[in-house]
Amino acid sequence: MAQSSNPSFFTEEELNKLKTDCKTDGLEAGTFLIQKNSYSLDSTEFNIAVTGESGAGKSTFINTVRGFQSDDKGAAKTGTTLTTMEPIGYKHPNLPYVYLWELPGIGTKHFPADKYLKKMEFKRYDFFIIISQSRFTENDAKLAKEIKRLGKNFYFIRSKIDGDLQTFEMEDRKVNTAEELDKIRNYYVDSFKEEGIASPTVFLISNFKVNELDFPALNKSLPDILENSEKAVYIFCLPNTRLEIVEKKRKFLKEQIHVLATRSGLMGSARPQTVLTNPISHDITALMGVIVDFCKCLGLDDASLQRLANIAGKPVEDLKAVVKTPLVGEKNAEVIIRMHTLRINSTAEAVLDFIPIIGTIFGAGSSFFVTYRLLSDALDELTEDAQRVVKAAFGTD
Known part of the structure; x- marks a missing residue:
C-alpha cells in the first residue's frame, strides 16, 4: 500500500534537496546529507542525571533501567550508607553514547544543599530524574527550581512505594490501593505547585517491579518529551518489558533503513556494472553489521537476553528458546545472500510504491531497493522474535 508520509529521519525539505542535488550535481552530492543524518542517530550523546536525597534508591533505579542486578559487573553500587561522592556515569550496555549519571545525595554533610547545585553542574545534563523515598522536602523543591531555571525537564519519582503498601497490610488497614496511590501522587503534585512548579510529572514505582505501579508509564512517557534523535536514543535504552517498547524500537529502526538504503543506492550508482550483476555485492559486510546492530537494539543479543531474564526472574534459556530467526546468533553472508536472491525480483515495485520521492532518484533494481527490502524483511523477523x-x-503484553 502506498503511503504519502515521509520518514521523519528526513524532512520533506531534505528529501526534495536530495532529489535536486542528485539531478543537478550528480549522485555524490547527496552523500553529505545522508551521512550527517545517519551519524546523528548513531552518535547522539544523551546524558540523564539521576539526583535526589541520599538513600532514595538512585543506584538501584539506574541498575534497573539498564537491566543490571546489583552484583553484575558494571552495576551501580548500592547500599545503606553513602556510596556516591561524585557524579558517576554509567553507559548503556548497547548504546555507547547514552549515559545515566548517578549524582551524590543532596543535603548531606558532604553536599549541603546551598553548595550542591553549583558543584553538580546541572547545565551539562540533558534531562533529570529526581528520586525521593519520603515526603516532599525543601531539597526536592530546590532541585526542581534549578532544573527549570536552566530550561530543562525532569521527572519526579517516588521510589519504594511497595514498602508503603506493605505497611498498610501490616497495619491491617483496609484501603483501596488505586485511591491510595492517587492520594500520594496528588500530594507531590500539589507540593510542587506550592513551590511555583506547575504540572510536574510524578511516578510512583518499585525498582524491583518493572511491570507494576508506574514503571510501565515511566518507560512510555519519557521519550515523548524529547527531540527525535534523543527519543530514539532513550527508547533503545529500555529493556523489552512490554510489547509497546518493542514496537517503538521497530519504528525508529525502520526510519534508519531509509538512510542506509539511500546511502547504498548512492554507492551502487557509482558502480553501475556491479549493480547490474549483484546490487549489494559491495555492501555484504556492512549489511551484516547493520543486522547485528538491529539485534542489539531489539534486545536479542546474549547480554541483553540475560539482563531481561534477570529482570523477569526467568532462566535465560527459556527466552532464547523462542528466538527462531537465523539472523540471531552466528551472522554469515550466506543468510543475507539467500534472502537477497529470493526477494530481489519483487523489490523494485514494492519500494517505488512505498517511497515515491526516493524512487525518482534511483532506478528499479538498484542497491537502494535491494537494501531497503532486505533490511525491512530482517527487521520484521527480528521484531517478531x-x-x-x-x-x-x-x-x-
Whole structure:
C-alpha cells in the first residue's frame, strides 16, 4: 500500500534537496546529507542525571533501567550508607553514547544543599530524574527550581512505594490501593505547585517491579518529551518489558533503513556494472553489521537476553528458546545472500510504491531497493522474535 508520509529521519525539505542535488550535481552530492543524518542517530550523546536525597534508591533505579542486578559487573553500587561522592556515569550496555549519571545525595554533610547545585553542574545534563523515598522536602523543591531555571525537564519519582503498601497490610488497614496511590501522587503534585512548579510529572514505582505501579508509564512517557534523535536514543535504552517498547524500537529502526538504503543506492550508482550483476555485492559486510546492530537494539543479543531474564526472574534459556530467526546468533553472508536472491525480483515495485520521492532518484533494481527490502524483511523477523521474548519473559503484553 502506498503511503504519502515521509520518514521523519528526513524532512520533506531534505528529501526534495536530495532529489535536486542528485539531478543537478550528480549522485555524490547527496552523500553529505545522508551521512550527517545517519551519524546523528548513531552518535547522539544523551546524558540523564539521576539526583535526589541520599538513600532514595538512585543506584538501584539506574541498575534497573539498564537491566543490571546489583552484583553484575558494571552495576551501580548500592547500599545503606553513602556510596556516591561524585557524579558517576554509567553507559548503556548497547548504546555507547547514552549515559545515566548517578549524582551524590543532596543535603548531606558532604553536599549541603546551598553548595550542591553549583558543584553538580546541572547545565551539562540533558534531562533529570529526581528520586525521593519520603515526603516532599525543601531539597526536592530546590532541585526542581534549578532544573527549570536552566530550561530543562525532569521527572519526579517516588521510589519504594511497595514498602508503603506493605505497611498498610501490616497495619491491617483496609484501603483501596488505586485511591491510595492517587492520594500520594496528588500530594507531590500539589507540593510542587506550592513551590511555583506547575504540572510536574510524578511516578510512583518499585525498582524491583518493572511491570507494576508506574514503571510501565515511566518507560512510555519519557521519550515523548524529547527531540527525535534523543527519543530514539532513550527508547533503545529500555529493556523489552512490554510489547509497546518493542514496537517503538521497530519504528525508529525502520526510519534508519531509509538512510542506509539511500546511502547504498548512492554507492551502487557509482558502480553501475556491479549493480547490474549483484546490487549489494559491495555492501555484504556492512549489511551484516547493520543486522547485528538491529539485534542489539531489539534486545536479542546474549547480554541483553540475560539482563531481561534477570529482570523477569526467568532462566535465560527459556527466552532464547523462542528466538527462531537465523539472523540471531552466528551472522554469515550466506543468510543475507539467500534472502537477497529470493526477494530481489519483487523489490523494485514494492519500494517505488512505498517511497515515491526516493524512487525518482534511483532506478528499479538498484542497491537502494535491494537494501531497503532486505533490511525491512530482517527487521520484521527480528521484531517478531523480540515480541516472543517479551511474552516468554512476562507472559503478558
